[in-house]
Amino acid sequence: xxxxxxxxxxxxxxxxxxxxxxxxxxxxxxxxxxxxxxxxxxxxxxxxxxxxxxxxxxxxxxxxxxxxxxxxxxxxxxxxxxxxxxxxxxxxxxxxxxxxxxxxxxxxxxxxxxxxxxxxxxxxxxxxxxxxxxxxxxxxxxxxxxxxxxxxxxxxxxxxxxxxxxxxxxxxxxxxxxxxxxxxxxxxxxxxxxxxxxxxxxxxxxxxxxxxxxxxxxxxxxxxxxxxxxxxxxxxxxxxxx
Numbered sequence: 110x111x112x113x114x115x116x117x118x119x120x121x122x123x124x125x126x127x128x129x130x131x132x133x134x135x136x137x138x139x140x141x142x143x144x145x146x147x148x149x150x151x152x153x154x155x156x157x158x159x160x161x162x163x164x165x166x167x168x169x170x171x172x173x174x175x176x177x178x179x180x181x182x183x184x185x186x187x188x189x190x191x192x193x194x195x196x197x198x199x200x201x202x203x204x205x206x207x208x209x210x211x212x213x214x215x216x217x218x219x220x221x222x223x224x225x226x227x228x229x230x231x232x233x234x235x236x237x238x239x240x241x242x243x244x245x246x247x248x249x250x251x252x253x254x255x256x257x258x259x260x261x262x263x264x265x266x267x268x269x270x271x272x273x274x275x276x277x278x279x280x281x282x283x284x285x286x287x288x289x290x291x292x293x294x295x296x297x298x299x300x301x302x303x304x305x306x307x308x309x310x311x312x313x314x315x316x317x318x319x320x321x322x323x324x325x326x327x328x329x330x331x332x333x334x335x336x337x338x339x340x341x342x343x344x345x346x347x348x349x350x351x
Contacts, residue, residue: 119307120150120151120152121150121151121185121186121197121276121277121308121309122148122149122150122151122184122185122186122187122309123147123148123149123150123172123183123184123185123277123309123311124147124148124149124183124184124187125145125146125147125171125172125181125182125183125184126146126181126182126184127143127144127145127146127180127181127182128142128143128144128145128146128168128171128178128180128181128182128183129142129143129144129145129178129179129180129181130142130164130167130168130171130176130178130179131167131179132164132167133167134167134170134171134176134177134179136179140179140333141163141164141167141168141333142163142164142167142168142330142333142334142335143180143333143334144181144334145168145181145330145334145335146335147335147337149309149311150309151276151307151308151309152306152307152308152309153309153310153326154303154310154311154312154323154324154326155309155310155311155312155326155328156311156312156313156314156320156323156324156326156327156328157169157311157312157313157314157328157329157330157335158313158314158315158317158320158327158328158329158330158350158351159329159330159331159350160331160350161315163330163331164330165282165313165315165330166203166281166282166313168313168330168335169279169281169311169313170281171183172190172279172311173190173198173200173277173279173311174189174190174191174194174195174198175200185197185198185276185277186276196224197275197276197277198275198276198277198278198279199269199270199271199272199273199275199277199278199279199308200270200278200279200280200281201263201266201267201269201270201279201280201281201283202266202281203281203282203285203313205254205262205263205265205266206266207254207262207265207266207269208254209253209254209255210253211253211254212250212251212252212253213241213246213249213250213251213252213253213254213257213265214234214237214238214241214250214251216254216265216269217237217240217241217265217268217269217272218233218234218237220269220272220273221233221236221237221272221273224273236272237272238250240268240271240272241268243268243302244264244265244267244268244298244302245264245298246261246264246265246268249261259286259287259291260287260291260294260295263283263284263287263295264295264298266283267280267283267295267298267299267302271302271303274308275308276307276308276309277308277309277311278303278306278308278309278310278311279310279311279312280299280310280311280312280313281313282313282314282315283295283296283299283312283314284296284314284316284319285314285315292316292318292319293318293319293322296318296319296322296323297322299312299323300322300323317351325338326338327347329343329346329347329350331346331349331350332346
């Protein structure tokens with residue numbers, strides 16, 4: 110078990126209460142959404158869809174502790190996503206947010222050095238190379254991110270999010286900007302790497318086909334709120350957004 114992780118087979122819970130956020134976490138801007146509430150328990154994968162500009166990425170960043178809420182609160186197993194709690198989070202950004210000055214292998218080694226400075230360097234490198242193989246990038250270890258295609262950068266970002274087996278996984282539109290064939294390949298890779306996972310996973314996407322690939326827990330961020338299966342306006346909002 111990794112430091113900061115829940116015990117094996119233990120359920121973890123993500124909660125949001127009266128959550129509100131504005132674009133770029135700007136306290137002066139209009140709210141993108143408000144009064145969002147949810148309580149999701151692992152193991153599960155939840156997909157959030159909605160119109161462009163409606164705040165899906167902002168919601169994900171707020172749930173994952175990248176941004177503080179404008180109002181309300183987020184709780185990961187009853188604690189706000191700060192400090193040690195963030196050690197349990199894996200996040201893949203829509204723009205990948207890779208370290209351009211570091212080689213591909215070093216992009217995966219970096220989290221280990223930060224979180225587990227006492228880990229044996231040979232063990233750390235072996236694990237990083239294992240993950241490069243899982244995402245089909247073993248031949249790129251010595252390259253820099255700018256030398257990779259868009260799809261390859263997405264795969265590296267995914268590996269970096271999952272390499273420490275986090276309890277909470279947040280993936281921001283992992284197929285954005287990819288052609289249909291590459292998008293499907295990426296979708297299949299996400300499903301394969303998450304198969305059997307005990308994590309609580311939240312994925313934001315604009316791709317209806319990919320959303321179907323990832324299962325039945327489909328939510329819509331629209332009209333300033335989050336609409337989940339069973340909520341009064343869910344079917345109406347679903348028809349409008351798809």
